[in-house]
Amino acid sequence: MRLKSIFVLRTVAAVVAGLVAHAAIALEPFAVRDIRVEGLQRVEAGTVFASIPVRVGDTYSDEKAAASIRSLFALGLFKDVRIEAKDGVLVVVVEERPTIADVEFSGSKEFDKDILKKALRDIGLADGRPYDKALVDRAEQELKRQYISKSMYTTEIVTTVTPIERNRVNLSFAVSEGDVAKIKEIRIVGARAFTESRLLDLFDQDTGGWLSWYTKSNRYSRTKLNADIETLRSFYLTQGYLEFKVDSTQVAISPDKQGMNITVNVTEGDRFAVSRIKLAGNYLGKEEEFQSLITIKAGEAYNSDQVAQTTKAFSDYYGNFGYAFGRAEAKTDIDRATNQVEITLVGDPSRRAYVRRINVAGNDRTRDEVIRREFRQLEASWYDGEKIRQSRNRVDRLGYFKEVTMDTQEVPGTQDQVDLTVNVVEKPTGSISLGAGVSSADGLGLTFGFRQENAFGSGSSLGVEVNTSKYNRTLVFNTTNPYFTEDGVSRTINLAQRTSKPYTDIDSYSVQTTGASMVFGVPFTESDTVFLGGGFDRTEIIPGTLLPTVYQDFANEFGLVTYSLPLTAGWSRDTRDSALVPSTGRVLRLNGEWSVAGDLRYVRSTAQVQQFFPVSKKTTLALNAQVDLGMGTDGLNYPVLKNYALGGLGSVRGFEQGSLTTATQRAAVIAAGGLTTGIAPGGPKKITLNAELLSPFPGGGSDRTLRWFGFVDVGGIYGPNDPVVLDDMRASVGVGVSWISPVGPLRLAFAKPIRQFDGDKMQSLAFQIGTSF
Template identity: 75%
Template sequence: MELNRSFVRGLSVVISALAMLPVAEALEPFSVKDIRVEGLQRVEAGTIFASMPVRVGDTYSDEKAAAAIKSLFALGLFKDVRIEAKDGVLVVLVEERPSVAEVDFSGTKEFEKDVLKKALKDIGLGEGRPFDKALVDKAEQELKRQYISRSLYAVEVVTTITPIERNRVNLSFAVIEGETAKINSIKIVGNSTFSESTLTGLFDQDTGGWLSWYTKSNRYSRAKLNADIETLRSYYLSRGFLEFKVDSTQVAISPNKQDIDISISVTEGERFVVSKIRLAGNYLGKEEEFQALIAIKAGDAYNADQVAQTTKAFTDYFGNFGYAFARTEAVPEIDRGTNRVEITLQSEPSRRAYVRRINVAGNDRTRDEVIRREFRQLEAAWYDGEKIRQSRNRVDRLGYFKEVSLDTQEVPGSPDQVDLTVTVAEKPTGSLSLGAGVSSSDGLGLMFGFKQDNAFGSGSSLGVELNTSKVNRTIVFNTTNPYVTDDGVSRTIDLYQRNTKPYTDLDSYSIETVGTSVRYGIPITDLDTVYLGVGVDRTTIVPGTLLPAVYKDFATEFGYTSNAVPLTVGWARDSRDSALVPSTGKVIRTSGEWSVAGELRYARGTVQYQQYYPVSKKVTAAFNSDFSLGAGTNGLSYPVFKNFYSGGLGSVRGFEQGSLTTAAQRAAGLTATGGAKKVTFNAELLSPLPGGGNDRTLRMYGFVDAGGIYGADETVQLGDLRSSFGIGISWISPVGPLRLAFARPLSKFDGDKLQGIQFQIGTAF
């Protein structure tokens, strides 16, 4: 009974309260005489008026009131909106959301603050934007996502919101990054044909090694794992396992969020052999030409790489005849009873097209013409796949861009037209070097170097080199215009002055050289260039103590000051797949120099041949040979200043740079002054550095070198060659290709200057 009486009293109170509430009545529509806004601090009144669906003179009603409030809330600028009406006047009362004055981070080591600020801006939270508490949780999740992408799964984020004057807030995100999660194990289940170590060796991700601090290969990444799985699939499909599949991928993280275990379950399937290859479809009456493009071989194991190579070759070949939309599909017919597969190459050239327009994008600094002049495909001409590929490769070989991509788009409403868009990502093309050094031989030396390969976005290069040491004083200026003519003829101009004083004594001898040259490069094909040039130089021997006999003999014949006017000619072909980390292709260079005027009359030439062979996906074999020869002409002796030098990085490693002597120099006990003949042989085997994963920019190599220097009257004898072997490290560093070599001589002579550790920033051999 007591409970019932309490319930009745409570119900009475509720009914009495409801009875006291005013009865809501529908608003009587009226004509708006004026609209006023109250509560604004930063938002302009015009923003309110522009968003409201009612104007002065309109009829105001309940429907328009609801629509007005909804539209103002939709701006995201206000946390409360009310509209009051009195005597035909609408008063809009708003309460603005606070704005974000500052976003700051503490404890962030893995990311730059600007990177994190940009990530938060992408979700709507940034300085100057309205603050919404709902975005705080979203921001914390976004920051954690950024860190998880770097394998920092234990990251914690604490947000502090500090109100300040003028309805603003400061946001501070305190980040505890924690330790990086490492891959503890990678297991592959279901494999029987290939060992687990062979398969995991294909992956870019691994369980770590001594170089993991640099490669970060033991940091888990979902994107990298997907790429590794595709590598695994490609490995099987290229070895006949046509029905190979990945059943599941499991990634487990330890409770302390420090260790990650990856398990990949696979089904290998049976190995299939190609029994026959057939052509089907329309081949423009050129079946024999397409047959020659087939990389698939009957009797061999099914190879998905060969199939992809063949279909791409077919599509590209169709493109050479203007068929931009050609399609080729390889259809396998599997006979599981015999484990054989018949492949039908079904092709449809579709329609022929021509290029309407070529667009250039991404070049903020480089001028359009620098890119366009490399194109061999022309606007308003038939689509030519070969010329388009050449165009893209020529732009890439400029060296001004990190990435070059070329896309083909159909022109709406014109089925026989396409537009080409070449998109580039520019990279810094200038380098500045400053340095100073003090040594007992050189004294104080200041060094300055500047080079800009794409000066002012014009495609021309400018370079200055300065050395102020007491032993070697040098100033060099050079510039190259790659398109001095519309046909792509280049012009290089060099100005130089060099002063060499081997001894710092005031009265010791020195050699001074000043000169200039101009050289033109004439492209013959996309791979071949012919060079023609002329130069003038003057060499002066300044007499002094310790002047070697070879210089005295030279001065007796030519005088202490001599001039030369050399004509130069050369040819180069470069078919490497990469200038920095080549794995296939070759380089052939020949150059000749002939002095036709002045006191010095001579001829000299060099032939260089390099070849690269891919031994495996990771290992590359490289071979280099270099032959140089010089001789005097017009009955004059070959000038000592034009001698060739050998020894050190770039020739025979393990010997001091330029220290190899001729037989005559050794017999007389003289130091190296070069020779008129030079022979060099190099062989290298390059592979990724152990613990470095598949990173081709950081590699180790083993090498064997052999080379020698010979006088003008000496015969090249293989028994006079010095040789060495060793190991080294090659790194494509931000300042250029860097090579470190540890070498030991195989054959040497008494008096040779050895150098077991050598370092160089430059090209490969």
Template identity: 65%
Template sequence: MKKQYKRFRLRTVSAMVAMAFVANAWAVDPFTVRDIRVEGLQRVEPGTIFASLPFRIGEQYNDEKGSAAIRALFGLGLFKDVRLEVNGDVLVVIVEERPTVADVEFAGSREFDKDVLKKALREIGLTEGRPYDQSLADRAEQELKRQYINKSLYGAEIVTTVTPIERNRVNLTFTVTEGEPARIKEIRVVGNKAFSESTLRGLFDLDTGGMLSWYTKSDRYSRAKLTADMEALRSYYLSRGYLEFRIDSTQVAISPNKQDITITVNVTEGERYVVSAVRLDGNYLGKEDEFKSLVTIKPGEAYNADKVAETTKAFNDYFGNFGYAFANVEARPEIDRANNRVAFVLVAEPSRRAYVRRVNIAGNNRTRDEVIRREFRQFEASWYDADKIKRSRDRVDRLGYFKEVNIETSDVPGAPDQVDLTITIVEKPTGSLQLGAGFSSAEKLALSFSVKQENAFGTGNYLGVEVNTSKYNRTIAFSSVNPYFTPDGVSRAVDVYYRTSRPYEDQGGNYQIATAGAGLRFGIPFSELDTVFFGGALERTEIKPGTNIPAAYLAYAERFGYKSVSVPLSIGWGRDDRDSAIAPTSGRYQRVAGEVGVAGDTRYVRSNYQLQQYIPLNKQFTLAFNGELGWGKGLGGQAFPVFKHFYSGGLGSVRGFDQGTLGPKDVTGSTIGGPKKITMNAEVITPFPGAGNDRSLRMFGFIDAGNVYGENEKFRLSELRASVGVGLSWISPIGPLRIAAAHPIRKFPGDRIQRMQFQIGTSF
């Protein structure tokens, strides 16, 4: 039989349109495939071709299967040309591979880190090693423009350069001309009557710029920020009685040169309404009195949407405490427009009671399940309890190992009285290796090194090595904390340390107080916020004589020895419900610590109490108070050890006075501290002008008072030093930075004044 030779080819650009014509023009008689050969492959594996063909060796081939094969091979996205050739009963598949992307580079990009742009392109499928085509490059340009528009760089231009290289690869270079960012020139609020335009604009994070706009970028338009500002505006009106307030439109206009943006917000205020009555309706499980106590909507007061939402949430949570996971509470307004009054009917339907069948954990790739489960207060096979679930979520979040913690409730199919809980977490790096340096007006140059792992090997344990050096205080410490030393949540901490210190004096001197020790501490949780600590340590302290050593130190050393060994036992209590440990705006922090030297060469008792209270005055202003009392006394006829003295003055105590210089002085004039201390601080904190509502950069005004007293002196308010001033706090990449300018308003002869002070890492 004479062999026939037919060839047909389908190009990428006209593949789907011409397929029918190709099949008809180059039709072949059906035959049994004896062999399949593939030509033109460079990087693609032959198995990829064979797996995509709709026929195998030994099967019948026809034109329909040939067309399907071409469609399948083009569908892989790996080839820019595909041909099928029939040579007798042998089918030859000839392909031309698309070039692959060898490298992606960016030229002229200053606003973004290159890794950020590469990540954005990777998400649309353009990255090293992937096939390249022009449509993908066009999508990449559009994605890059979108990234720049999000940064208010509306005039950014992008040019793509494709450079072919060996082995059928290409290099892509995106040349960016960023231009100047578009800035908000004007923000207008139209339709307002009750509140001034300047008051309403003050609610926004977006603004027309200030002297710190280079840092906050608040004058750059962002859709997300505008949406948040509109919510702030709506909340402002709804919380002040304007029940029917609405935002009619927001118009964003950009100038022809793409440099200036104008935002216009059109609002309708409506009338201001006063609450006339609040009634309960529906099924309240016979606990109407308990639910009434949760109502924060007060008749006679202006309508406040926040209080309505707070009340309905409190009702839902209270239903949840009894197992009603699907309770529905609706606040129905009855509006009297003639008198501008509104009554609320709180309608409740508890639905059905539910058990928690299973608690699932998702997202913990490194952290062990038990680390999360031991924080849960909602148990499986128990009544659904909203309070315990919230408490569980907060406890997991407070571990500090996760970026996000969310709990979702889902029905159990076929079991209407059961639910499953799924806690989804997003882990964050919990280990750190830090090398750093800091400078303060008191400490001068301080170098630090630390290796810390807060979630060692996913067990929830803490391991740390810390080294710190400064002019006055040097430390090397090793720490280990097991937060669940016992199944009941008793923590155990082991510390080994070596510290050297001396008072803050500018007279120079090379004397030192060196303390080496090791300690063991335990923490017992008594509630969700309260923990009691106790422990003991073995310490060896040496007073090393040198130039300018205070006479009191020499006198103590001559009486009790230059070296002393002590066994201090410690006990303390802490409670912290602040909303943030670094930049708090609400909540309270309390700490009590006591230490008793019970054995060795020293006998003493030392105690300290600290209270911090943060009160939010509004969205921008926070009132903060700090108080601290310290007291110590020698026991058994011994003097209180000089190396356990308290010090005061400067940042962290009474600003405006030189660091650590308040209190008793010896005959040489050196400050020696004392066993009694009192410190009081008050601050009004607000975002820095021009920084919007950015909490990382804030300014504050303050009043400080305090002093240190000797062992035989009484606490006398008449001897308190006091100061007033202003300051700046910045949560910088290397730690909280605070700068204070203070003016002493109560000082005494001999006090050392320092009006400008700064430090990294102090609290008050």
């Protein structure tokens, strides 16, 4: 019906235009003495004069009259155009289209109004544009298309046009969104080698779960369905089904437009095993080296991932020798009689090239030098694929960018030169750390910190940590310059002021510690760094009521005010695939501290290893082991104020932060009839063991930024004369949620102790932003 109406309107318009043209043509040609325009309100007269092909002094003719009318209508600014002639004067009479003054939306909840306005602007409907009924009809269809993309098929849109002064109109789109159409069923027909449930687990779209309100995985999207089908195809190709194909995909919507049924029809074909792998082409006389890069295994099922990994490794290896355009292609020879396939890897190094120029793009805030100093590939040097990969990874590990890509472009007019462009997408580098814990004894405890990793785009970091609880007050400032020297030696400065007052009584004792340190990090390899530094500590015990006996003994031996000058040395190796969401790799750390001067003489050391194992494509097992040891030197006792603490986040969850005691301390409490005033928790020896199994949150699909985890924590704290025995260890189990939020990694964990001792303080719920393990 709408098409018929449009046809009638166009026919009438053509007839009217023909009549007007005929009226103009009926005039005898004459010389134009003047041209006037009537009916203009907002359009400039110069626009009309510039559009018509007639000028003063020209001879007015039939063709020019018709061309003038066509040109003015083509502007889209006028509803009607007439040309009148009298005594050699042409009068162009126009009726302007109304101008759109404002576009408003009501009832829209799914989309932000700015998004809808942009969609209309793209089709030519916006403030200040001429009003056109045809464009309004297109606008309604575009708005419905936007809602259909969100599976809202029942959306209705009513347009209201309100005329206002100065030949303007206001447009109002009233949206009735309706309900979202949900996926009710997904079927895969024709699959025999794998169960339907196994294949549906590969899909991002599903029939919904209790978290679908967040993931929206049960909303139909053609784009997502195509991606799921490609995932299905890739899965079969990794399992040896070389001739797998998707025959058809049907999407049926229920009569009420509230439910979607999806059916995918597939043909699996036969499963093929690899019979032989051979090389062909030019391998630069390094066939053995290329052979070692092959991950395809003869005798096993064909695996497209292994083939792609091998060809990519060949191309990368060509790049190590300067062949920037080296490629490898895998050709298959299928024997259907035996269900075997022979793979021929054809290598072509192409030509050798060197890098003319390296460009940096996308760094609006970060300085060029911050990115360029991470490069291992140099300008005017032979193209080196390994150095380029190292450069890209080093820029990515800075943590300043959402995305880092490296593009290679041939230099026009040359055969052996390329330009490299590193494209970065910046992200906010400021982060807030917030810690909270709930315990039955002390209620809610809070800590706060702020860190800017890329201060002023310089690559240096600034950090502040504040704890304002009623028992422990902390103020810590630190800054790191990763390129204190041009060779990449980093420098870290730490300043700290800590006050501990375990009791709220006015006359209660307190301990105040002031410290400063400077540490230099010297990189030895791409993943190994050695740290060397020194510091200064001042500690003061302010006597008062409830002063623990161990603190009084410390004061008797060293004094109420003590000074120390510790030297530090350490080493770290980090081979994780990701700093925020690792799935494979290892972190090794060794740190030592030796107080060589002052009132206190001691050594402290820490050894830590973290290992990440990919249990499956979506699940990761994370293991952590840490051993801390401290002892006195020069015949002096180990200072109790340097004791390690155990309990809470970062050690054994389920217990209050830093509250766990040693066997000797527990025995002293028993001997004192349950009194703890003479006891200070912690000790010079500590062992911490953690295991976590992380998986995408139920209903969250493959989103790795939102995960749940189950954990087991085991830890022990020991006094200077206590033996390290397993019977003195605490243990806990629990579950939690991990989310990579815009302000940093967030963790919420619920823990239950499974091994504890009398007097232990429990903390079942722990919340933290700013930690990754």
